[in-house]
Amino acid sequence: MENSNKMKALVKYAPGPGNMEIRDMPVPHAAPGQVKIKIMEAGICGSDLHIYHSDIAIPVNPPVITGHEFSGVVDEVGEGVTGYAVGDPVVSETAYDYCGKCDFCREGWYNLCIGRRTLGYWYNGIFTQYTVVPADRVHHIPEGVSFTAAAMTEPLACVTHAVGDLTVINPGDVVLVSGPGSIGMMAAQVAKAYGATVIVSGTDIDEERLALAKQLGADYTVNVQKDDLEALILRVTDNYGVDVVLECSGAAPAINTALRLVKKRGYFTQIGLTGKKIEFDIEAINYKEMHFSGSMGSRNASWRMALKLLGEHRVNLEPLVTHKLPITQWEEAFDLFEKKAGGKIFLLPVE
Template sequence: MKAVMKVAPGPGNVELKDISDVECKDNEVKINVKYSGICGTDLHILHDTFKNFPPVVLGHEFAGIVIETGKKVNSFNVGDRVTVLPSTAITCGLCEYCKQGQYVFCELRRGMGYGVNGSFTKNVVVREDMAYKIPDYISLEAAALAEPLACVVQALEELEKPNAGDTVLLSGPGPLGLVSLSLLINRGLHVIVAGTDVDGTRLELSKKMGASKVVNVSKENLSDIVKGHTNGKGVDFAVECAGHPSSINACLQQLKNKGKLVQLGIVGSEVTLDYDLVIYKQITLQGSVAHSMSTWDKVMKLFEQNTLDLNSLITHKFPLERWKEAFEMSENKQAGKVLLYHE
């Protein structure tokens, strides 16, 4: 079967390879991958700015159909529609973080798509506890967004939560930003989305999704627009999803006194900040990476309630053979969420 793989360390070194089908062990389920999303992490792995362990199949955001179950598996049957918690492929299970459900901080952890083989292929096997059934009324495309949704839910529901009536600045309308926007709009918040010239397609998509205002900072003055929407006070809450130094600084500048900034975007390099703004404005700065066990419980409840429109974020679907085109479209910010599938 075909697989998109990081074949060697260093920038590039990603290829479409033929690999053997996977064996299903007693405590595992075998899943036919229907859709797998391209994440910013996949692009970082392509450029070798995110730690990875080649040779390894990329991809970690996915949904599919159970096609085989191990002898000791009791909670799944062939034909079940599932999504997968990919971050717990390898953990120690014994450290303080694992015991708290905060598996992302386990020193031995390796997740799918960078540490063990991931979902940019036809079939995968995962432990029974990593798979989650999804309701019949949730599309497999939307279910493939469970992992980025979990990242957003942890950041904006568990670590810091905007209050009713808050004005939120969302900087960076990439896939993670669009998922964040969907959750914020669902909560009835006033959201200003900021991007640059290259974000034109994504800014238009943000407008269609219900953003209160979209701002092209390459052509418009963000500060003036924020002042106009907040009576000159600045935004209550900012979500940085671009992972770019200028975007981070803009968020700090546009926050009101006692405002809050959640950092979701991975930068991949050092950043120079006007750090005194954090002091003088008494800003709360919260980083967020991945998710926890409690986060996944919330994501499954959101799927059951079916109140989020995740399908509208998906603008393109490509077969694995066209992975280069799909990656380029994602990197050039010409799309919303891009999915790959195995023909």
């Protein structure tokens, strides 16, 4: 297939629920200012399922090749591009295009640009053999970092944005990570890298994930359906509550529990998306003078921090991956994801 002008790709071919299939698509070429990347490994994000179900607020432009979490090697360098050579191991930011003129872009917060158009949503993504991206979005993979770990740079960058840009964690702080999915596992490790004592909470369905969180450095893990999270937190914090909540589950009960258990003037950063409107105690934010923030995507500084943590081996991402399937088995992979069977699921290119 490498010498062919076609490649197998997972395509959202029309608006509406479903409307996704494997198609033969043209192999792209790098235009001036672009880099063509051969995909090595690629992860499924929850948003890929939302694209499939057509219930996502981010603009989607079918027909489009889906997927945006990946690692690869430079296959072709467009005219005018410097700093990259064929064969370089790389990753790419997902913010394929943004206006560059609005206040958010000019201040470095292009993740909030209203004109942002995203890889795998608006522009052809990475569930295929090759993708093309603007050279300014490309980052070198640090030496010694595997393609598997590097393929999770994008979700890790979302976490480093949430922690580094929106939250204050001081050494010795107690941090509650609510929800031990892949993002929660990353958040726990990033918080540990900041010097925090970390508590990871989950439910019965998360028993294996909680065990893995412990192996990856969490100080405490709690199944809230079996153990008393509040009692643990009050004991560890001298009855003050946790300094920081990194809420990664998006579940209403977990959000309300965390609001109750964060201390006065503490930080609460909502990373997980609820997928629907929920009821929560907004007055708790007032009464506690809480620093409450949502978090959306990532920006250049987030990517640099994520790659630094990977390069220094301060986070360990490979154990998060439980399944690697060819893109031709995407339906099975999506089903596993929706059933929360296992951890991070990868789709690999096929010829």
